[in-house]
Amino acid sequence: MKNARRFLPESLLALFGIVILAIVISPIASDGSRIFLQAGNLTDILRQISLIGIISLAMTFVILTAGIDLSVGSILALSTTLVAMALARQGHGIPASILIAVAASAAVGAVNGLVIATLRMQPFVVTLATMIGVRGLAKWLSNNENIDIGFGHDVAAQFAAAFRQKGVVIGSYVATAAAFWVLLTRTVFGRHVRAVGDNEKAAEYAGLPIRATKVWVYGLSGLLSGFAGVLYAAENHQGNPNAGVAYELDAIAAVVIGGTRLSGGKGSISGTIIGTLFMGILTNMLRLNNVDSNVEMMIKAVIIVLAVAAQRERKSR
Amino acid sequence: MKRIAVAVACMLAWSCGGGGKKQFFVAFSQANNAEPYRAAQNALMTKLWAEHPDVRLVISDAQQDNSKQIAQVETFIRQKPDLLIVAPNERAALTAVMGQAMEAKIPVICLERDILQPNYTSYVHSDNVAIGRKAGQFIADYLAKKNGTPKGNVVAMRGLLGVEGEMNRDRGAKEVFDRYPGIKIVADPVADWIQAKAKDRMTEVLRAQPHIDVVYGHNDPMAVGAYLAAKELGREKEMIFVGVDGLGGEAGGIKKVMDGVLAATFVYPLCVEKAVEIGDRILRDPAFHPEKDYVIESTMVTPENAAAVYAK
Numbered sequence: 301m302k303n304a305r306r307f308l309p310e311s312l313l314a315l316f317g318i319v320i321l322a323i324v325i326s327p328i329a330s331d332g333s334r335i336f337l338q339a340g341n342l343t344d345i346l347r348q349i350s351l352i353g354i355i356s357l358a359m360t361f362v363i364l365t366a367g368i369d370l371s372v373g374s375i376l377a378l379s380t381t382l383v384a385m386a387l388a389r390q391g392h393g394i395p396a397s398i399l400i401a402v403a404a405s406a407a408v409g410a411v412n413g414l415v416i417a418t419l420r421m422q423p424f425v426v427t428l429a430t431m432i433g434v435r436g437l438a439k440w441l442s443n444n445e446n447i448d449i450g451f452g453h454d455v456a457a458q459f460a461a462a463f464r465q466k467g468v469v470i471g472s473y474v475a476t477a478a479a480f481w482v483l484l485t486r487t488v489f490g491r492h493v494r495a496v497g498d499n500e501k502a503a504e505y506a507g508l509p510i511r512a513t514k515v516w517v518y519g520l521s522g523l524l525s526g527f528a529g530v531l532y533a534a535e536n537h538q539g540n541p542n543a544g545v546a547y548e549l550d551a552i553a554a555v556v557i558g559g560t561r562l563s564g565g566k567g568s569i570s571g572t573i574i575g576t577l578f579m580g581i582l583t584n585m586l587r588l589n590n591v592d593s594n595v596e597m598m599i600k601a602v603i604i605v606l607a608v609a610a611q612r613e614r615k616s617r
Numbered sequence: 618m619k620r621i622a623v624a625v626a627c628m629l630a631w632s633c634g635g636g637g638k639k640q641f642f643v644a645f646s647q648a649n650n651a652e653p654y655r656a657a658q659n660a661l662m663t664k665l666w667a668e669h670p671d672v673r674l675v676i677s678d679a680q681q682d683n684s685k686q687i688a689q690v691e692t693f694i695r696q697k698p699d700l701l702i703v704a705p706n707e708r709a710a711l712t713a714v715m716g717q718a719m720e721a722k723i724p725v726i727c728l729e730r731d732i733l734q735p736n737y738t739s740y741v742h743s744d745n746v747a748i749g750r751k752a753g754q755f756i757a758d759y760l761a762k763k764n765g766t767p768k769g770n771v772v773a774m775r776g777l778l779g780v781e782g783e784m785n786r787d788r789g790a791k792e793v794f795d796r797y798p799g800i801k802i803v804a805d806p807v808a809d810w811i812q813a814k815a816k817d818r819m820t821e822v823l824r825a826q827p828h829i830d831v832v833y834g835h836n837d838p839m840a841v842g843a844y845l846a847a848k849e850l851g852r853e854k855e856m857i858f859v860g861v862d863g864l865g866g867e868a869g870g871i872k873k874v875m876d877g878v879l880a881a882t883f884v885y886p887l888c889v890e891k892a893v894e895i896g897d898r899i900l901r902d903p904a905f906h907p908e909k910d911y912v913i914e915s916t917m918v919t920p921e922n923a924a925a926v927y928a929k
Contacts, residue, residue, distance in 0.1 A: 327696065335696060344692065348691070449709065450733065536707070537712065538707070538709040540707070545681075587677065587688075587692040588696065593680075
């Protein structure tokens with residue numbers, strides 16, 4: 301926790317900086333208010349970051365164990381497909397459909413963890429394979445088609461109407477973030493996660509349950525990706541086997557900007573939340589000012605490097 | 618942090634620029650700049666709006682991501698544009714957010730792809746079934762001329778499965794083929810719209826099929842990919858290649874017809890001219906009530922008219 305405290309102010313500073321910049325350069329609405337500060341816009345930002353935000357919480361755990369999970373986008377796609385199929389084609393109820401999608405996603409994640417822990421394979425390779433295979437599975441299950449949830453009055457449409465609401469999406473993110481913060485900072489499991497990433501050999505000699513910890517961590521990553529997939533399906537009114545491409549990179553970026561080291565052991569959930577907010581506000585700020593989308597990518601690239609560099613600079617002194 | 622702020626401010630100042638007197642603000646949410654068809658839409662959109670100096674056009678690129686496009690349209694809604702044009706990435710995903718734009722009293726033009734509910738002021742689009750029928754009839758006529766009666770072996774090179782364009786271009790052509798029992802589809806590989814994939818799939822088909830009369834690519838790049846595969850095996854003279862899209866420019870299908878690679882292509886209209894025309898009237902004439910639905914006809918491009926169409 302000492303390390304976490306030391307870099308937190310740095311990333312918080314970056315967040316304040318971007319907020320102030322966004323306020324200063326915000327376009328002005330016809331009623332004289334700053335568009336950036338409108339309640340509608342601020343909640344737009346929160347809703348827009350929620351899916352990546354949820355995925356990046358578990359990604360933080362994975363990276364803390366010195367691992368990586370490239371399969372989150374594909375698992376999200378699988379989950380959107382499963383929940384939509386269960387609702388719209390098989391006529392399951394809403395709780396059962398969500399359970400099917402989330403449980404399958406968690407199972408995929410747990411398999412990742414099992415293979416990584418028992419075969420001692422590199423997480424990058426294992427989750428890369430899962431990323432490819434699960435994408436194929438989602439496309440195969442759906443026969444390459446999007447599964448429409450529609451706008452009618454059936455159960456599927458009710459599901460979408462309920463779970464696409466801003467309050468529900470943002471609330472889901474806040475609740476998950478709180479749960480994962482507690483899990484990391486207040487539980488034995490959280491300490492194990494850090495210990496495994498900090499020094500796996502030492503953790504092993506100390507008799508910590510390394511294998512179980514890894515299975516749990518990747519299982520949680522699958523679970524949260526699946527949960528994000530459920531929200532995605534509602535937001536987009538469809539199951540989509542092509543959804544979530546490159547989401548793993550957005551999630552990793554949020555974690556890294558939040559100060560978590562890719563080498564494991566050091567990092568925090570609060571940092572990741574800050575990183576997620578930072579990227580969301582940056583994106584919103586650039587769009588409100590109608591920055592060309594290609595320029596947007598270039599600016600983001602520079603800022604990711606600067607944000608991480610600023611944290612390293614101070615720490616090395 | 619100061620350094621970061623300065624750097625961002627500089628880049629913003631550089632990228633935004635302009636400003637000044639009161640203008641119309643037209644926002645265009647594009648599904649994916651990376652597709653040539655959509656890049657052509659953007660280029661024509663920019664050119665046509667540039668003829669109106671009091672209109673400021675902003676194009677956002679959703680990079681083929683539904684969630685990204687929803688977010689971009691939401692941000693546009695906050696900016697209250699005078700006109701919002703949306704080329705939806707997928708129909709179900711964009712339906713609700715376009716409804717929000719309508720609720721915010723922003724005129725909305727839905728471009729090319731439809732959505733599940735009529736959450737737009739006008740919908741400007743083409744008809745892929747009609748295009749498929751035209752292509753099918755062209756192929757049937759060609760076979761009748763070549764073989765005496767409309768009979769022969771056709772390879773259908775399919776785009777991304779489950780996409781409206783792929784389904785309807787396929788359906789329209791098959792409606793025609795079904796009337797002629799002599800026309801056989803001997804293979805219908807899936808190449809996801811991509812030229813390189815089409816070349817690989819066609820190579821496999823060529824190994825398996827000793828005689829092919831026509832390749833019908835659901836877009837031009839796939840028809841060209843099939844041509845390249847046939848050429849590699851020295852069989853390109855045995856068959857003709859027909860495509861759809863008919864984009865202009867050096868890399869487009871019309872040029873490929875002029876070069877003798879494609880026997881014909883069927884223009885899939887950009888729909889932009891009509892959108893700008895009615896969009897401009899919406900901006901300037903409060904009494905103007907546009908139609909709900911505008912269908913743009915496809916043009917057949919063959920060696921006879923290719924040069925003329927290309928010049929346009």
